[in-house]
Amino acid sequence: MFQKVKLAICGCAVLALPLQISAQKPKGATKQIEKVTRKGSELVIPYEKYVLPNGLTLVIHEDHSDPIVHVDVTYHVGSAREEVGKSGFAHFFEHMMFQGSDHVADEEHFKLVSQAGGTLNGTTNRDRTNYFETIPSNQLETALWLEADRMGFLLDAVTQKKFEIQRSTVKNERGQNYDNRPYGLVGETTARALYPYGHPYSWLTIGYIEDLNRVNVDDLKNFFLRWYGPNNATVTVGGDVNPQEVIKMAEKYFGSIPRGPEVKNRELPAVTLPQDRYVSYEDNVRFPMLRMVYPTVPVRHPDEAPLDCLAEILGSGKNSILYKNLIKTQKAVQADASHPTAELAGEFTLAVLPFPGQTLTDMEKIVRASLNEFEKTGVTDDAVTRFKAKFESGIINSLESVSGKVSRLASNQTFSGNPNDLPKEYKRYMAVTKADVMRVYNQYIKNKHAVILSVVPKGQAQAVAKADNYKPTNTDYKAPANEYAGLKYVKPQDNFDRSQRPGAGKNPVVTVPPFYRDNLPNGIKVIGTENKEVPMVTLLFSVQGGHKLSAKDPSRAGIASLMAAMLNESSEKYTAEELSSELEKLGSSISFSGGTESINVSVESQVKNLDATIALLEERMLHPRFDVADFDRLKKQRLEQIANQATQPTVIADNVYNKLLYGENNILAVPTLGTTATVNNITLDDVKKFYQDNFSPSVTNLVIVGDVNQQGIMPKLAFLNKWAAKPVTMPTLPLAPGIDKTKVFIVNKEKAAQSEIRIGYLALPFDATGEYYKSGLMNYTLGGNFNSRINLNLREEKGYTYGARSAYAGTELVGPFTAQAGVRANVSDSAVVEFIKEIKNFRGQGIKDDELSFLKSSVGQRDALKYETPFQKALFLNNIVKYNLAADFVKKQNEILQNITKEEINALAKKNLPLEKMSIMLVGDKALIQPGLEKLGYEIVELDTDGNPAKEATTPTAPAKTAPAEKSKKEPAKPRKSIPEIRTS
Template identity: 65%
Template sequence: MIKQIGLSIVLTASVVSAAEAQTKLVEKVTKKGDELVIPYSKYKLSNGLTLIVHEDHSDPVVHVDVTYHVGSAREEVGKSGFAHFFEHMMFQGSDNVADEEHFKIVSESGGTLNGTTNRDRTNYFETVPSNQLATALWLEADRMGFLLDAVTQKKFEVQRETVKNERGQNYDNRPYGLVYEKTSQNLYPYGHPYSWTTIGYLEDLNRVDVNDLKNFFLRWYGPNNATVTVGGDVKPEEVVKLVEKYFGSIPAGPAVQDMKPMVARLDKDRYVSYEDNVRFPMLRMTFPTPEAGHTDEPALDVLAEVLGQGKNSIFYKNFVKEQKAMQASTSNSTSELAGEFGISVVTFPTTKLADMEALVRKSIAEFETRGVTEDDLVRFKAQAESGLINRMASVSGKVSQLAAYETFRNNPNYIQEEIKRINAVTKEDVMRVYNQYIKGKNAVILSVVPKGKSDMVAKADNYTVSTDGFVAGSDEYSGLKYTKAVDTFDRSKRPEIGANPVVAVPNYYTSKFKNGLKVIGAKSDEIPTVTLQLSIKGGHRLSANDMSKAGVASLTAGMLNEDTENYTSEEFTNELNKLGSRVSIFSGTDETIVSVQTLKKNLDKTLALMEERMFRPKFNQDDFDRLKKQQLEGIANQATQPTTIANNVYSKLLYGANHISAMPSSGTAETVNNITLDDVKKFYQNNFSPSVADLVVVGDITEKEIIGKLNFLKNWKKKDVKLVADTKAPAIDKTRIYLIDKPDAAQSEIRIGYVAMPYDATGEYYKLGLMNYALGGAFNSRINLNLREDKGYTYGARSGYGGSKYAGPFTASAGVRADATAESVTEFMKELTNFHKTGITEDEVKFMKSSIGQSDARKYETPGQKAGFLGRIIEYDLSKDFVKKQTDILNNITKKDIDALAAKHLPVNNMHIVVVGDKKTVLSKLQALNYEVVELDTDGNPIGSSSVK
């Protein structure tokens, strides 16, 4: 049977396997003309597993995604966090894959992998060289069908600690980290599937046992509740055979019914609040809206954009532009069962949230007067088109899209329907949804205020979660049995792999304009886009000549994103958004970047806007005053952030207080207060020059085409810009611990290291990257396996060399449980010391060579990856064969070479150890270690010292 979907042919047929006709070809979608579509074939196995295959031979990589239609919404009251917990357990080995082997096998294959959980689904995915397809499918099938006997109590306990660390790092100890949890609790009725978050509650995680977790797997992780999506350098018939072999014999699990939408209902405005370790009060208003896929969803998305997205929005004008708040935005977020229209305002420290609520309501009412314009719809539709196209830049992006559409729409080709829905939105639709869901409707109004400032809330709390009316659902877990597949082959044997695919380094062209501007580019026609990245050397480092005005580079970049001679910033943004393009300027440590992304068809108009932004800034005093105020508030806020404190103090210790690298690129309150608008103008006039600039171009355009469009850059007048030479970092006479007190912190931030060396693509720096891979560079590195997987001290620990043109640090780092702070320092130093003394093992050398050697297949896939690769070539003046030289170094490096590097470049007796944590919890244990302990304030100034031993 043949049926038509859009302009795509869909075939219904069947595939005959070697054994019997058990896998059906449900449909095949092919691209016709210029339509926006991801071609695929869709199959159904006899056990209910859905298979989708997308064939794309543009790069020698393959992406495998297994999506299970189960998220936190399938959990029970009192047993929250199971879906996410199981995501962790799925990486802990199965019958034929040993503990920690999943990460190791994929990494060794040159691949990358992960898993994610949300309310409605859990997915697991790998991107690997195409010769490793069978390995990826074998791994995924083994944990689908052969997991539970490998789930031990010990693994359960370690991963429970890891999840608790993740909650601490990303929720409990992160500013505003509980906003989503508090909103969900109070928006939905008690027991509603969305009334808790995916991470779950600590008390639930502490309560459950390993058998609860096993039952969750048996109920929801069957092949009939899963979609396997494979994309990349594959042939569909080969994928079908492999999936039949590895997945086909896994028995179906219990039947799974789709859940019906359960949109929240509010009988009044619910005011709730909590105190947090923040500087800026936050107001969050949440209105119930329909679920994803509902006919009103696109119109609500337009409403969110008009109200509070970008510089053309009402909220930007009333809050940010008028300096009433640091940030103000709106969004329409949708999930499978319900949606939420959210309004967030982050205001200044002395502002009462009641005043912000009043301005929110006034701004909402203003929408009625303003209405919806044609420009609003043009902007929304252009950005939606650009977003859909850019998602197709990688095989993983296309596979993820197919998997999501199949899981939630039962139609991988839903992109066609998505386009129709977007293009069909009218001004009348937007006004209708405003009246139906927002105007005069009730909301959850959450106030987040600094600790001790409860008087700043919008209104006193008037709602408490009630269990009245809650009825537990039917028992989903009784009588479940674990039945393993019966195979005709030995599943314990890893699949044979073919030869490594031939990876072509992108062909590129170079050019140099008379004014000194260097150009490097590559044609890439997989998607109809063009990316430009202009790097102007200097950035924050130029302030080394006058550190009293550090932060001027950041302020200058901010001002270049404001008004120009011919456009207000709002008008400029409007023009960009109507094209679905982006032109933005930002400053870094060593450079200022002009970043441009556009659809090919809109390139000329986008380049005209790039020229306007770069060469015709208006430098308004009002814009300067607003940005300076925001920068000063951001600096003040850093004193509340343990991660930022750790990084800043660590840098100050590494480089010395008078080194520009010791100064944050945003500056300090003192230095930013010194900066005037004239300073910004002077910085722009003196330092923005083609003589210190590089341009990278990647996209669907030839060298001749793009060079012909760059006259405005050819005519850029050069200046004599002198880049600042680096100064030597102070020597470290001995390893000490520096403690910065963060009262009541449940986690501690640790940084350990010293100033190493500059970047070198084919010298000792490159070799240090090879050396560090087994120490702290891979997931299966010694440091991460010890602190995360074995001890459960952290969500993740790592080490690495961070060189640029200037000397950069070696740093080992982690955020760890407060009660394991001293123990974590001990384990870090143990691993560093052991590696320093005894070096690497032969097995680790083999793993490193295999992993890094095969990873080239993933390096040049997307326009962004190509731009990064070319940018490094032009920045460091690398030869065309530098990748071959790196490969030769990799292939020839020995254990003896790496041991020598470790002995030379891991000076464990001459490193700084920085700890940001709760002094009363961690100090005594740190003092018991064999290091002097020096206490510092949050600016890195000494406040006392003590030592034991």
């Protein structure tokens, strides 16, 4: 799918008039602005657009293909509206919008939508904040009531306690996704150097910790009053709806909310750099990074599309110049180019991660030489054709769900004032010429200055591309006018009782997609369904075996995924570059990947290009070249990837946890990538033999979803009959060692600001209607949804984490029950205590009546959302054929759900939550976390990053009777190309 990371800027408006909010209900009538319909097969999303008297924009898209509705409320405010010294506030406020309002209790927004069988979230970027729900169509009024209540009745429900908990949650989010993630500070460091001090793009949406510590509740309230008026919002509703009913609901719930202060767009001067700005920082990474960023143009600028095309030519895919000069030559692990844009600016970005032995100085030289090479060779017709085909397929894919269509309508209205911006965008990209691409190269890149960032491993400050020569200053900064004076909170005046939750309409009729089956003579099991919503076809092959087959020769573990990587390379007739070029010109994709139990082949194609795509699929599947140069490069990359995992706490945690679960002699204890030792053992002949012995139609399932019927697709797949079957014997894996008693395992990661926690045991294999399914229902209350006991405790009550959960994860093999979270290091012991407390209480006291009712309502109604997109349909069908499920298994699941009792749930909890026989594992700073863990009374074993014992175990003499205290108290007071967004959950 074509996606482009977009930056977003909304400049702060400077108001000439004093701010006033009317206390009167807005007068006048709702006005229809336009109605757009589709003519023939044109690329248009039909909609109706209205404006309420208070300025709220309402956009409605009617689509009865599935019994679901997507509601999006977008406020034209993001981090670009923040003040210097108060960064991160837009995102912080997004969190607060989920903490209850006058008529909706704390955490009830999540609970009500989940109970209705829906999903929800919120995201923030530099330009806007949006809140959205996807729900069964009979729950539309509830969604609109919820959104209107927090738009009009938020502030009296805001408390200091809620404020502090969400401040802690946001800080955890920053730690998890930025401070403690490899290369997590790249964007922040670049933005600070690229934009002038005080520019709304000079900080990231997450904000700075010191700013989050500085803000108070009054700041939050003023932010709400300034930016969250209905006249700065677009409500977009799409799906199985009647537009006239939507209008009435919108008028009822949003119509009385007073208009807010006016919000004006702002243009800022284009950023120019007087010289190359070299900046750097040290990070806990294996590979250094070179990143060159040139300032360009805003979104929807005429030069945006040709700059996007330039980025594709320079650094996207196997036909790009950077791939040829850096990846193919084994000088870099990664090299790419991108062009994120926003309302006020864009950034043309070139990034390289060199192999060990290469310097960032050399990388900069090669990148600059590659730009000179492009200047000499120019732009080919093929390059432009590939770019346009890829863009067209990406657009079509983005419209396969109602949420995708609604999101695009909402974004277009917010930023251009025209929901129907898609045809203009399409025309803009289809009009790109070779001359356009050369022109923008000369205008924005050639001989222009850039921010050049070096990220180097800790202790290697000398490894930068060039010494730092820039630090931002506030010399020329002039603070904008105060936007927050004189704001007053005036509640809407209604003629109905908002405290009464709307009733649900009649439950929509949900039917499992009709599907067909077929069996080919060579053993391939086929299952498929016709889907006419978009002119696309998805094929999903699953060749059973995968990493599990390495049990036959564990010394070469990782061979399955390495073989899959080789199938993404050259065929007998075509080089990898030629195959990639042809696929991109078709707007198609073919990818191979190696998993624990299968090799997966994923194919996507527009219907009109299906025959040509299948011809290329035959080349890759049945006629791989297995070129020695490709193998050497991929093996080298694989070894570096494995070594790099030692810098990533989440990967360490998962790998060590698997080793604890499955034991030394089980292949499932070994990562699918393999280890340094096992991958070093693999030769090209080994890969060829693995392909010959195990890549067989006799163990292959094929799922087909798309705008083609069985009679139309099967003849096109005739090449599969040439695939000769061979017997493949699946190994019998050894029994995993039992856990005789609960122990604590620590993997030391010095100075880690967060700890990764895993608690669990090897539980059950997959069973669609048996104990596994029922145990999943049991766990839903414990840790299976946002309002679960575990998440509400650790995230919403304690503020220890950005998110905590538990789940059963069985396949055809026995899989684990795992409770997990990433938590602040200084509360690691307390977090473990809370996990144990919740599991113990649930096992001992059982489920409550209201929790059982919530479970049945939530899980029972979510079927409406299960089968909407082609990908969802493919996963559903894949499970049917993989596990040989009965055609009516969904019906049986619903019967189990509706009939399950408290006694059954409680019995499952007692049986399948054996707290006395679980492994508790943490990856974190031992010196900080071990003293508190010793108070738990469990034996403690220290492991290294490979899961091997690091020293003798320590056994405390007496268990703790109470939870250990925290080490320190809480500190006082991105469809179409989109910016990386920050989500609430």
